[in-house]
Amino acid sequence: MTVQIYLVFILTFIIYVIGTLAYSMRIVGIRTGRIAVSFAVFNVFTLIQRTANTIQAPLLAKTIENGINTGQSSGLLHIFRWIIFSITLATITGAFLMPTFIKVFNKLVISFSVYRSLPKLMMHAFSKSGIEQFKKSISIPKKENLRQLTSFRKIPRKVILLNVIAFSVSSVSILSALYAGCLSPSLRTTCSTLSSVINSISTIFMVIFIDPYLSMMTDDVIRGECTELEFNRCIIFIVVGMIIGSILAQLVLVPASNLIVIIAKLL
Template sequence: MPNQVIIVLILTFVIYLISSLAYSVRIVGVKTGRIAIAFAVFNIFALISRTANSIQAPLMAKTIENTIKMGNPENLLYIFRWIIFSTTVATITGAFLMPTFIKVFGKAVEAFSIHRSIPRLVLHAFSKSGIEQFKSSVTKPKRENIAQLKSLTMIPKKIVLLNTIAFAISTVGVLASLYAGCLNPDLRTTCSTLSAVVNGFSTILMFIFIDPYISMLTDDVIRGECTELQFHRCIIFIVGGLIVGTVLAQILLVPSAKVISFIAKLI
């Protein structure tokens, strides 16, 4: 496996790990009562994710170009499947790290309220006291939280399903368009631009249905109209849906690539 692909796998893991942990930001906001500050501090992690994403694309493009020149573009399929598998591993890892992240992030939000500066907060994180706080925050997922997955009562099933579908589409969108370009090298530019259309559909689902619901539920918890337990159960199911979404992306990869390739020929 080329070194560029290994780097892409690592970057993909980082990106989707942060994406899965993003849902715990709302839990921290509810616990601390400082939702705006929680999102402001989380922008540090979002910056890391966006930087990794910007490096990922050119590395993958170079691998594709070299493979097409060798005349075996179909051989890239296993690489794309490995990339999707890394998203699955990252999402599962994020789910198990959520209890620890919630504690660490909660302390970071409290520290930001004191220092009122991101650079000072970063320096505090790497200080002796910051490292000690991190060690004391390491927590295993509670069995009762995992057991909650067995009960589907008072769970927004439609929202969880839509989130799973949206995440599967966003996971496979760019990869399917790149693979479609590998299958049709003469149309690879057209295929790559169609990824924006595919991801646009998942973005519409996220911004119209999913994000507003989670925001509304967050406000309900703050107003006391919803318990924190119900809110936590909803987040657990949504994160569980992300894991299912990455598995669904494996199934959608080849069919999506063929559809994109067909559309590229029609345009």
């Protein structure tokens, strides 16, 4: 594997850890009562995660060209599956780190009301006292939180299912378009342009169905119509859905690539 491939693995892992931890901000918003600030940070994180997939294309471009020129494009499927595996690993890692970062983000949101400046807040975070606070915040998932997965009471199953589908599609949006170009080299330019269309579909799913539901549920918690425990359980199921979606992406990769080739031929 080339340096570019290893760089894709590392960046993909970091990006999806950040994307998973972004959901911690919704819990922090409920606990601190600073909904606007928490959701602003959440939107920044999700924007990074949902758009950063585009870095895969230029970094993988040379490897794909070499595979096509040497007639070894079939070996690229193995690389793509490892990239998707890094997404699964990153999502699991992010889920494991959520208890720690809920405490960290809780302190950051409260500190933001004091500093009222993101650069000053970042300087404080990397100061000696900020690092000490981070060490004190380190914790592991509690067993009682994991037990919440056994209860499906008041869990929006349709929203969770849509989240699984949306995440699996977003995980393979770029990769399936690139692999479609390997399957049909003469149409690889057309196939690569279709990746943005696929990524937009998953983003629309998130913006129209998942994000608004979580926002409404947040309002319900504030009004007392929903408990914080129920909200936290919903977030846990959302994150688990992301893990399942990344695993499902392994099955979606090749069919999605074949579908892109068909669409490219019809255009």
